[in-house]
Amino acid sequence: MSSLYQVLSPAGELVGDLKGQLDEATMIKMYENMVLVRQFDRKSINLQRQGRMGTYAPFEGQEASQVGSAMALTPGDWLFPTYRDHAAAIVHGQSMARVFLYWMGHMEGSISPKHLNIMPSCVPIATQMVHAVGTAWASKLQNEKHVSIAYFGDGASSEGDFHEALNFAGVFQTPTIFFCQNNGFAISVPFSQQSASKTIAQRSAAYDIPGVRIDGNDIFAVWLTMKEAMQRGLEGKGPTLIEAVTFRYGAHTTADDPKKYRDQESLSEEWRQERDPLQRLRVYLENQGLWNETKETELIARVNEQIDAALVEAESYPKSKPEDMFKHVYAEPSWMATEQESELVKPSKQEGIPA
Amino acid sequence: MKRKLTMIQAITEAMDQKLADDSRIMLLGEDIGVNGGVFRATEDLIHKYGPDRVVDTPLAEAGIIGAAIGLAMNGKIPVVEIQFLAFIYPGFEQIVSHAARMRYRTRGQYRVPMVIRTPYGAGIRGPELHSESVETFFAHVPGLKVVAPSTPYDAKGLLIAAMEDPDPVIFLEPTKLYRAFKQEVPEEMYRVPIGKAKVVQEGSDVSIFAWGAMLRVAEDAAKQIERENGLSCEVIDLRTLYPLDRDTIIASVKKTGRAVVVHEAHKTAGLGAEIISIINDEALIYMKAPVKRITGYDVPVPQFSIEDDYLPTAERVKDGIMETATF
Numbered sequence: 001m002s003s004l005y006q007v008l009s010p011a012g013e014l015v016g017d018l019k020g021q022l023d024e025a026t027m028i029k030m031y032e033n034m035v036l037v038r039q040f041d042r043k044s045i046n047l048q049r050q051g052r053m054g055t056y057a058p059f060e061g062q063e064a065s066q067v068g069s070a071m072a073l074t075p076g077d078w079l080f081p082t083y084r085d086h087a088a089a090i091v092h093g094q095s096m097a098r099v100f101l102y103w104m105g106h107m108e109g110s111i112s113p114k115h116l117n118i119m120p121s122c123v124p125i126a127t128q129m130v131h132a133v134g135t136a137w138a139s140k141l142q143n144e145k146h147v148s149i150a151y152f153g154d155g156a157s158s159e160g161d162f163h164e165a166l167n168f169a170g171v172f173q174t175p176t177i178f179f180c181q182n183n184g185f186a187i188s189v190p191f192s193q194q195s196a197s198k199t200i201a202q203r204s205a206a207y208d209i210p211g212v213r214i215d216g217n218d219i220f221a222v223w224l225t226m227k228e229a230m231q232r233g234l235e236g237k238g239p240t241l242i243e244a245v246t247f248r249y250g251a252h253t254t255a256d257d258p259k260k261y262r263d264q265e266s267l268s269e270e271w272r273q274e275r276d277p278l279q280r281l282r283v284y285l286e287n288q289g290l291w292n293e294t295k296e297t298e299l300i301a302r303v304n305e306q307i308d309a310a311l312v313e314a315e316s317y318p319k320s321k322p323e324d325m326f327k328h329v330y331a332e333p334s335w336m337a338t339e340q341e342s343e344l345v346k347p348s349k350q351e352g353i354p355a
Numbered sequence: 356m357k358r359k360l361t362m363i364q365a366i367t368e369a370m371d372q373k374l375a376d377d378s379r380i381m382l383l384g385e386d387i388g389v390n391g392g393v394f395r396a397t398e399d400l401i402h403k404y405g406p407d408r409v410v411d412t413p414l415a416e417a418g419i420i421g422a423a424i425g426l427a428m429n430g431k432i433p434v435v436e437i438q439f440l441a442f443i444y445p446g447f448e449q450i451v452s453h454a455a456r457m458r459y460r461t462r463g464q465y466r467v468p469m470v471i472r473t474p475y476g477a478g479i480r481g482p483e484l485h486s487e488s489v490e491t492f493f494a495h496v497p498g499l500k501v502v503a504p505s506t507p508y509d510a511k512g513l514l515i516a517a518m519e520d521p522d523p524v525i526f527l528e529p530t531k532l533y534r535a536f537k538q539e540v541p542e543e544m545y546r547v548p549i550g551k552a553k554v555v556q557e558g559s560d561v562s563i564f565a566w567g568a569m570l571r572v573a574e575d576a577a578k579q580i581e582r583e584n585g586l587s588c589e590v591i592d593l594r595t596l597y598p599l600d601r602d603t604i605i606a607s608v609k610k611t612g613r614a615v616v617v618h619e620a621h622k623t624a625g626l627g628a629e630i631i632s633i634i635n636d637e638a639l640i641y642m643k644a645p646v647k648r649i650t651g652y653d654v655p656v657p658q659f660s661i662e663d664d665y666l667p668t669a670e671r672v673k674d675g676i677m678e679t680a681t682f
């Protein structure tokens with residue numbers, strides 16, 4: 001149970017079977033996407049430091065898990081990200097400008113592109129998991145060939161909602177994919193202190209659903225596992241729990257200082273040297289003659305241009321107006337809120353001094 | 356010796372002193388041990404008291420609060436930290452169905468002496484669901500006491516009182532004030548009684564009621580209006596939201612005949628409505644004008660690009676004061 005499913009080794013060598021499923025174009029796209037989101041992540045941290053963005057949750061180190069899983073999806077699938085899964089959202093089609101907007105404190109950053117079902121970043125831990133059971137259940141009842149994927153962390157597996165979600169999905173055999181990025185920490189608490197079970201994948205046994213533990217830094221393993229889980233779901237065989245073992249190099253958020261609870265630098269350095277998801281795919285692609293330094297330079301320039309354009313779009317988005325907070329609270333605004341709104345824009349009426 | 360502390364330092368000191376004083380006290384929460392809590396309220400306490408008394412728990416609010424209830428029933432005094440008020444919701448059932456009712460259900464046989472501490476309120480540019488002010492949820496539930504200090508001095512004294520209280524106490528810490536200013540705080544253990552409001556400033560024309568971060572806004576407005584219009588405001592920090600200090604509220608409005616309530620919680624069914632109701636019941640004939648409420652709106656606390664527009668400001672409070680004054 002605690003062994004990891006791996007297809008591409010950290011040294012960039014194939015150690016598993018691609019099952020004839022992964023073509024070269026897809027592999028190149030995987031690499032390009034991972035580079036894009038890594039640059040995006042770094043840019044976001046810089047923007048936060050410059051005061052152009054609020055608190056931000058970085059994911060560097062987890063690119064293979066997020067990119068690989070999102071690339072396996074099809075447009076009608078439902079994606080439930082946490083506050084850390086913007087890479088998955090971007091790869092599935094969310095605009096980078098919207099992601100920037102969200103972190104700049106605008107609700108409009110949560111709007112999904114029309115033809116996709118990308119849910120807003122979920123802040124309360126594990127709560128989105130039950131929603132992914134519901135959407136998948138509806139897809140099944142309505143005979144729509146779509147899966148729902150809920151992203152979550154290792155810490156989330158302690159919340160009641162995790163267990164209720166798995167139980168429901170098992171009972172109703174919903175096409176839900178529970179995708180855990182086990183990055184070893186829930187803020188300061190290491191997994192060993194989060195749970196007495198050795199793995200998260202083994203929890204699936206309690207609900208009698210398939211559970212797999214994979215190398216979350218191996219994008220081939222992620223992608224192939226996802227494809228299998230999707231197929232199972234679409235064939236009416238129910239949910240899958242995927243535990244992608246990975247690591248996040250940086251802090252929990254830009255407001256957190258991990259030096260207090262983990263050996264931040266050396267742990268990150270070790271993962272970077274030995275298990276980096278981008279590096280291993282790059283080595284593989286180079287060995288296949290599919291990648292080189294020129295392509296790399298050209299790619300970096302191209303993604304940086306895209307990111308800069310998204311930033312310009314986000315920063316030139318109209319500023320939120322105070323009255324915007326009253327919009328969309330109900331289909332029809334309540335009289336209380338309408339009255340309050342008119343008070344909001346009412347000019348100060350300090351006229352006379354009392355008698 | 357005179358020392359000045361921030362509110363967060365005062366809170367840490369209260370827990371530190373009670374941990375030393377009473378071996379039944381235990382702290383529980385997410386990231387409160389090695390990390391010292393996301394706001395560092397429990398900084399270094401794990402090193403002083405060890406991981407059995409300052410416990411890094413799994414990420415499970417229902418688990419933390421539920422376990423704390425059991426600990427409290429069986430001789431411990433758990434002090435729980437919930438990282439932000441909105442994250443109390445997974446543990447809400449434990450609070451209302453169990454913590455609040457255990458004494459009642461067991462006809463006094465079991466008690467649940469515990470404290471749930473949590474940062475609350477807006478104005479810190481936090482992400483979604485990091486700025487809520489839903490004290491009404493708890494003030495509405497019989498069996499709970501609800502406390503919200505607005506100064507370092509009160510925070511220490513009230514927290515010590517909460518840890519010595521025989522009933523469950525929801526202790527709401529205004530995030531915005533954690534490090535906003537320092538105040539002289541005595542080194543020894545002292546108590547600020549739960550259930551007692553404080554007249555922060557005496558006045559004769561209007562009573563202003565507030566708590567938590569809004570106290571500062573109320574004080575600001577009172578100062579400005581005194582300067583600009585010569586109105587004398589009595590500013591009252593309620594400090595405890597359940598049980599409300601009815602006597603202090605009534606004594607003040609009997610004197611002034613006018614009142615303004617300031618809270619950042621949503622307006623409808625916010626505590627302002629309760630305070631008005633108390634005034635209606637006990638002091639209606641003394642009133643020269645309807646009581647005004649200056650509050651947050653009936654909308655989710657917005658993302659930080661327009662968060663400041665949600666929060667009551669001194670300007671809005673001044674308008675409210677003038678409305679009652681010119682009624």
Ligand SMILES: Cc1ncc(C[n+]2csc(CCOP(=O)(O)OP(=O)(O)O)c2C)c(N)n1
Pocket residue numbers: 084123124125152153154155156157183185186187252385414416438442445
């Ligand atoms: C219900 C709830 N409780 C607490 C928090 C505060 N909090 C935010 S992230 C986090 C840790 C999450 O860890 P994990 O699930 O492993 O995900 P990761 O951030 O490591 O990706 C905590 C405790 C929250 N957002 N929601």
